[in-house]
Amino acid sequence: GKETAPATRPTPANPRVRLATTTSTENSGLLSYILPFFTEDTGYTVDVVAVGTGAALKLGENADADVLLVHARAQEDAFMAAGHGADRRDVMYNDFIVIGPKSDPAGLKGSASSAVAFERIATVAAPFVSRGDKSGTHVKELDVWKAAKITPAGAWYKEAGQGMEQVIIMADGLQGYALADRGTWIAVKDKTSLAICYEGDAGLFNPYGVITVAPSKNPAINAEGAKAFSSWLTSARGQGLIASYKLGGQTLFFPNYKP
């Protein structure tokens, strides 16, 4: 773009911020939507490295990222407790849903809770594709199985060990069920023949956090940039933009920063 308003755009000393995040924020299109505004407002460009949740945290631990945007509350807390992070803030949330064949062979619709829904899947041994990768989604799925007092095992339970998108695609290929986050689902759903079979359980809450990596870990960390990103994302402007991002007419993420 042309430098129409050079005076309004700040020029930080170290203008590149490196964000390690999970694939869901990148692939849902949220980051592509909000980051240009961030650059406009602050002068920072963000290098987005989209990886698995665990890998994102590991990159933070190794100081290879300046700031993280992830969704795995327990691991995030452990990360902070170990002193790897400087500051953690809630940013936004969406929810998990159970997807499956449109015909819904296990009859999940109208289940009282997610645990009940899972129980029905296990009862008819309908194919179920699990993330199996210790991601936030996987941890949540295991919680639900625990709540249903079921240890999933057998040929119907496919522990896939892949990313959210791939698991949805596999569930489609196998005509089975899967637990998915709504953001990724909305982004991918047109490529599948699946439908949402269960949603709305308060237990299926999926919160995202932004963590600035402790600057003391390495001199190369762009601490100012990380802070700027974290503050901007939790500012009224950032929160407003998150709320305004829609895909196919649907809101994907709900801002929830509380100072």
Next chain:
Amino acid sequence: MTEAIALLAGGDRETWWTVATSLRFSVFSTLFAILPGVPLGATLFLGRFKGKRVAVALVNAVMAVPTVVVGLFVYSFISRSGPLGALGLLYGPGGVILGQAVLAFPLVAAMSYTGLQKLDPRYSETLLTLGAGPWRRMTAIIKEGRYVIVQSVLAAFGRVTGEVGVSMMLGGNIRWYTRTMTTTIALDASKGEFERALSLGLVLLAIALAVNFLSHLAVRDDR
């Protein structure tokens, strides 16, 4: 390194199972890649037909196609809505083996062709003058170039053992079913378990090393 040894020696049942599965897939897919690959390489070498140049370049170029594209390509055939969907190969061992064979076959052909290239032209002339037909010439030239052929087979084995894209895409990395060394490694890497991933990489290297040594016993370098 120590972790790699610990993983295996410690008798982690799942690691051993994964190693065995990887080997099984690789051996079968290499086999299925050799069957068309070696004769194709030999035919490219012996043949004097139009479009030979194009064929050679094509076979060479296929190496640049990412494994995930090969995976997608095969996927379009074996997916439920694909022509071979009824066979139910997707997300099962059959799918992985088929995909890996499709991946390795041009490699085998290209490397066989290149290797045979350096064979003394008097061999094929002698075959011709003694009246060998196309089939005999092919088999004889494969025999003369067996050292080179084994090298190309080893390379193919290495390639399928080490690739991730096809195994992920067509096998689905399903635990106790289609999970291989490489998909485990990819999973570990995505989980941030970098040390474990590296250790498993070393195990893979050790396996490949062993296979290489064994093959040397079978066909000795005759220099």
Next chain:
Amino acid sequence: MTEAIALLAGGDRETWWTVATSLRFSVFSTLFAILPGVPLGATLFLGRFKGKRVAVALVNAVMAVPTVVVGLFVYSFISRSGPLGALGLLYGPGGVILGQAVLAFPLVAAMSYTGLQKLDPRYSETLLTLGAGPWRRMTAIIKEGRYVIVQSVLAAFGRVTGEVGVSMMLGGNIRWYTRTMTTTIALDASKGEFERALSLGLVLLAIALAVNFLSHLAVRDDR
């Protein structure tokens, strides 16, 4: 196919940019892989030292190491907390090029070695008897085996152009910075955009094909 053409002909700026970036990375990394790889291959061929067998097997076996492991290995050096962290190569072009070179270098060495293998032993004997030292013998044998060397370089180029693991791991697939054809394809495939991924795969194949043809003009097959 039509979509592939449409993507390029339609002048999608990002696609073109990605193609150019891929080529840039591949060319440089192949270059850096050749520099140690070809001499190593030739040395393995000429040398009569202890442990040669092990060295050859090792170089061959490295092919079986998944690219993501190579990526992790290099990562452990260029991570900010690694020994080369200060160079700031991670998640930049430098990191990808380094990683790809590390990936391709044993391939170049192994293929050069195997190719030279079939060279008439009288060549090295003649060099020896004429009093060529190790360095001269190496350069002369590379010249005699240039056709084979070019083949191995092409294979390396194909390999780095088509690999995903290293580019993903060390480049981070950052848009307008380190995004390559293969990482784009991997991303598309993961988003379920199979047609687009396949189309880009075809583009990649076309590029590799072109490079193969060009190389044939440079070094003609002298059979």
Next chain:
Amino acid sequence: MTADARPAGTARDGEAFFVKSLSFRYERRVAVRCEGLRIRIGEAVAFIGPNGSGKTTMLKLLNGLIGPFDGSIAFLGRPISHNPDLRRRSVYVHQHPVLFAGTVRDNLDYALRLKRIPKSDADRRVEEATERFGLGGLLKREAGRLSGGETQRVAVARAVAAGADVLLLDEPTSSMDAESEIAVRALLLELRRSGSTLLFSAHDEGLVKELSDRIVRFDDGRATSDNQGDLE
């Protein structure tokens, strides 16, 4: 068979090769040029000339191993391209021959199999060749590891055993010791007497004098026969 019984354009009675207006080039340089040459069945013809004059090239052309060329070459009355007789009835032995992987015996057996000699006949032929060429000690040896002269002896034996009746031999005794050379000469004389057609190149005057009915001289690629009337 009489010439009259054949359709027009086929060989005259007993004509092995008929070459006309031949010209062959490796890249740009012309390596062989021949206005006309007729070689009758049963003839023994020596190709002589200095190094690089085109003898090897001509022998390979006559056996259809290299091409394409300008002009025409006929074998037994038919063009050599797509001529089934060529592979069935003639064989070329390289100046410096190569043997296949396996033992010397494997090499002989293989050649016989290629020429479709029935198994019963094959064993007898191998035995005969072994005796004639003094291969007794070599039969079980690895063929790729023989000395230069041994290799040449086995290669000629392989061609003869395969039973082709048109032999194209490129300096067949150049690497042989005196004894083998005498034995091979005697053998070739015998083959000639029994009606085989022999074409061979040689620098050795003794071989040429003893064995050839006729000489074709090569000079810088130009092949000319001593015999007039090769071209009508």
Next chain:
Amino acid sequence: MTADARPAGTARDGEAFFVKSLSFRYERRVAVRCEGLRIRIGEAVAFIGPNGSGKTTMLKLLNGLIGPFDGSIAFLGRPISHNPDLRRRSVYVHQHPVLFAGTVRDNLDYALRLKRIPKSDADRRVEEATERFGLGGLLKREAGRLSGGETQRVAVARAVAAGADVLLLDEPTSSMDAESEIAVRALLLELRRSGSTLLFSAHDEGLVKELSDRIVRFDDGRATSDNQGDLE
């Protein structure tokens, strides 16, 4: 230099090769066995014997191209392993030589460079070799594409031009035409007169008679010299 001035165990005055209790095997078969052999500087020695008797193997052993072996071989008074004189002063030419990529001239130049002949000297030598071996027409030709005899001529020329004074030639004229053979013979005679040491294998009696001071006979791997007193 006098023998007395040297430490014990070194060569007698003018001793090129001294072989003792040599035995060499390819895999299991013994290919060469020699109780003792002494070759003086300036001698011309012919290696003769039937095919496969070990001539090539012996020449390669003497030039340090194959190994390991049992027994000892000394060149100019020192063991051939790690003997810098070996590469500087002696050269072996294959029975069927190969030339390097590039032109014939490139091949000559390259050999001279390897032997560290100064540039000024090199051009003169190439000219000389060209004239002596009649290479005029070949100099600019692609070396890999020459005929058998041409290749052999260039290979011998390359070795001679490189200025080694101990030449090991394996059947050096076997593929050559009469004219080249005469020229090469004359040249070798001249080299012998000027003090070079010549070891060559041959089946050609003429070459042996004309050129050799002495004969070493090979029989099934056993090398014995006509000259008594080789072993004290």
